[in-house]
Amino acid sequence: MTALMTQAGDADEADPTAPPEVPRRTGGTGTRLLRFALANLTRRPERFVLSTLGIALAIMVVVVVRTISIGFAGSGTASLADVLDGAPLWVASAQGVHYDSRLSAMLPGGPAPPLAAPPGWTAQQTIAGAWATGRGRLALYGRRGVPARQAEVGAAAARVLGVSGGQRIHVGGQALTVEINGTSRIVTVAPAVARRQVGGAGWWTVRPPGRLAGQLNLGQVLSAATGIPSSTDPAVTAGPHGLIYDTVGGGGSLTFQQRFSALFSGKVTGSVLGLVSTVGLILGFVIAVTSFLASVQERRREFGIMASIGLADEILYFFLVESAVIFVAAYALGALAAGAAVLVLAPGVASAGAWLQAAALAAAYLPAMAILGALVPVHRLLQQRPVALLAGAS
Amino acid sequence: MIGYGVRYGLLSTRRRRKALLLPGLTTATGAFLVVLVFSLAPAVRQQAAAFGHADQVFRATLLITILVLLTGVVEVAVCTTRAISQRTREIGVLTATGVARPSVAAALLIEPMAAAAAGAVAGSVLAVAAEVALAAAGSLSASPAPEATGLAVALAIGVSMVSAALASILPSWRAASRPPIHSLSHGG
Numbered sequence: 179m180t181a182l183m184t185q186a187g188d189a190d191e192a193d194p195t196a197p198p199e200v201p202r203r204t205g206g207t208g209t210r211l212l213r214f215a216l217a218n219l220t221r222r223p224e225r226f227v228l229s230t231l232g233i234a235l236a237i238m239v240v241v242v243v244r245t246i247s248i249g250f251a252g253s254g255t256a257s258l259a260d261v262l263d264g265a266p267l268w269v270a271s272a273q274g275v276h277y278d279s280r281l282s283a284m285l286p287g288g289p290a291p292p293l294a295a296p297p298g299w300t301a302q303q304t305i306a307g308a309w310a311t312g313r314g315r316l317a318l319y320g321r322r323g324v325p326a327r328q329a330e331v332g333a334a335a336a337r338v339l340g341v342s343g344g345q346r347i348h349v350g351g352q353a354l355t356v357e358i359n360g361t362s363r364i365v366t367v368a369p370a371v372a373r374r375q376v377g378g379a380g381w382w383t384v385r386p387p388g389r390l391a392g393q394l395n396l397g398q399v400l401s402a403a404t405g406i407p408s409s410t411d412p413a414v415t416a417g418p419h420g421l422i423y424d425t426v427g428g429g430g431s432l433t434f435q436q437r438f439s440a441l442f443s444g445k446v447t448g449s450v451l452g453l454v455s456t457v458g459l460i461l462g463f464v465i466a467v468t469s470f471l472a473s474v475q476e477r478r479r480e481f482g483i484m485a486s487i488g489l490a491d492e493i494l495y496f497f498l499v500e501s502a503v504i505f506v507a508a509y510a511l512g513a514l515a516a517g518a519a520v521l522v523l524a525p526g527v528a529s530a531g532a533w534l535q536a537a538a539l540a541a542a543y544l545p546a547m548a549i550l551g552a553l554v555p556v557h558r559l560l561q562q563r564p565v566a567l568l569a570g571a572s
Numbered sequence: 573m574i575g576y577g578v579r580y581g582l583l584s585t586r587r588r589r590k591a592l593l594l595p596g597l598t599t600a601t602g603a604f605l606v607v608l609v610f611s612l613a614p615a616v617r618q619q620a621a622a623f624g625h626a627d628q629v630f631r632a633t634l635l636i637t638i639l640v641l642l643t644g645v646v647e648v649a650v651c652t653t654r655a656i657s658q659r660t661r662e663i664g665v666l667t668a669t670g671v672a673r674p675s676v677a678a679a680l681l682i683e684p685m686a687a688a689a690a691g692a693v694a695g696s697v698l699a700v701a702a703e704v705a706l707a708a709a710g711s712l713s714a715s716p717a718p719e720a721t722g723l724a725v726a727l728a729i730g731v732s733m734v735s736a737a738l739a740s741i742l743p744s745w746r747a748a749s750r751p752p753i754h755s756l757s758h759g760g
Contacts, residue, residue, distance in 0.1 A: 224743040225653045232646035239636045239643070246632060250623045279624035449619050451633050454605055458640040461598050465647050468594060472654035523635055524628035 236462020237512030244536035254442035283317035291420030298387030307376025320372025332362030350374030397424025482567030577675030581682025599691025602641030607699035649739035664755025688736030
C-alpha cells in the first residue's frame, strides 16, 4: 500500500500529459514591452545596427551644426556684454554697428551720433575700431575711466600681442602698461589714445538716473528727449539719426540678449551648414520610416495573429517601444560622436557647454521623430483586417 | 563563377529597379550636396569666415556634408536587408542548386552598389547642372574649377559605392551562408 501510494505520488509529480509550466516573468508592462522590443530588434541585428547608424549620423550632423551655432551665438552675446559694460541703452551711429568675426567684437560703422543726455542721465562715449598690430588685428576700444597710461588687454588679445600683465605696449604712439582683463580679443585704453590709433568712430552707452532704474521704457524716454529713434529689437538697423538700442525694455518673452543671440545662431542655421544639416535630418527620418515599413512587411503574419486575438492597440505600443529604443541608441551614439568631431575639428568655435546645449536641443526632436517613425508604418498595418494580414503573409 | 553571380545580380537589379528608387534618391541627395559643397569650396569657406575660425567651420562643413552622403547610403544598406528578407527562398534555391557562396554574395551585393552608383551619378549630374545654372544666373562670384568639380564627383561616387558595399557585405554574406534548407523553409 505504501509502495502504491508512493508510485501514485510520483506519477502526480511528473504527469506527462500536464502542460509544461511557463516560467513567470517579473516586471511591469513597460519592462515586458521593452523585452519584447529588444527580442524583435535582435532578431534582425543588421537592420537594427543600420537604422541606428543612419539615424545616429543624422543626429550627429544636427548636433555638430547646432554646437557651432550656439558657440557663435555665445561669441555674439559676449561681444554685446563688452559693448554695454552694464549699461541698459546703446546708441549706435547712423552707419550702424557690425560684428567682426575675426576679432570676435562689435565695431561701429561710423562716428557716434551727437547726443545731449538729459539731466541726471550718464552717457559715455566709446571709441572703437580695428587695430592692425604687427602681430595681428585686434579690436581697440577707448573708454573713459581707463587711466591714460594703461591698457586693459583681454587674454586672447594678450596672446596675439605676446604680452603679459605689467609689460608695456605702444598704442597711438604712447607706451601703456598692460593689465589683463577678461578673455576677449579687445584692448581698452583711454579715449584720446584710441582716437589717435583708430579714428573717431564709436557709440554711446547710456545709464538712466537712479529713480528710473528698472523701468522698461528707458529707450522711449531717451528717444523723446534726444530725437533719436529707439528700438528693443536688435535686428533693427540704424537710420540717418542713429538708433538707441534699449536692451532692457520691450514686453516680449525674449530678452534683448536672447534675440541678439538668436540673430547670430540664425546666421549659422541659414547658411550652407544649416541647409546640409536639415537635409541630413530628413534623410535620417526616411531611414527610420523605411526600416519600420520593412519590419511591418516581414511581420504581417505575426501581427495578423495578434490582431485576430484582439491585440490591435498593442501593436502600436510594440512599435513605439522599438522605435524609442532605436532612437535613444542613435541619439546617444550621434551626440557622443558629434562631441568628439567638434572637439577635433572645431575646438575654437565650440565649447563643452555649447555641445551640451546642442545635444539637449537635438533631444527635443527625438520624441516626435520616434513617434512619427513608428506611427506611419503601423497606421498602414492597422487599416487591414486580421484575415487580410494572415492571408497576405504567406 | 563570381562572374555568373554578378550577371545574375544585374538581372535581378533590373527586375527590382522600382524598389531601388528610394535608396537611389537618398544617395543622390547626399552626392548632390557633396559635389556642390566641395566644388564651391571657396564660397563656402568665405561664408564660414563670417562665423569666425574660418578653417575650423569650413572643415566641419565638409565633414557634415560627407556624413549626409553616408546617411543616404545607409538607406541603401537598409534596403538590402529588406531585399534579402524578401528573397530568402530565392537564395535558398541558388544555394541548394550548388551555387557557391561568393557568387550568391556577389549577386546580392550588385543591387546596393548599383543603387549607390546610380544615385551618386544622378546627384552629381544634378549638382553640376545647378552650378552651371547658378553661374549663368550670376549667383556665383566665380565659376568652380573643372578640376575641383571632377574631384568632387569622383569623391561622391567613390564614397557612395565603397560605403554601400561595406554596409551591405555582412548581411549579403550571412544570407549566402545560410543552410539551403533553412532558407527554403523560412523564405517568404
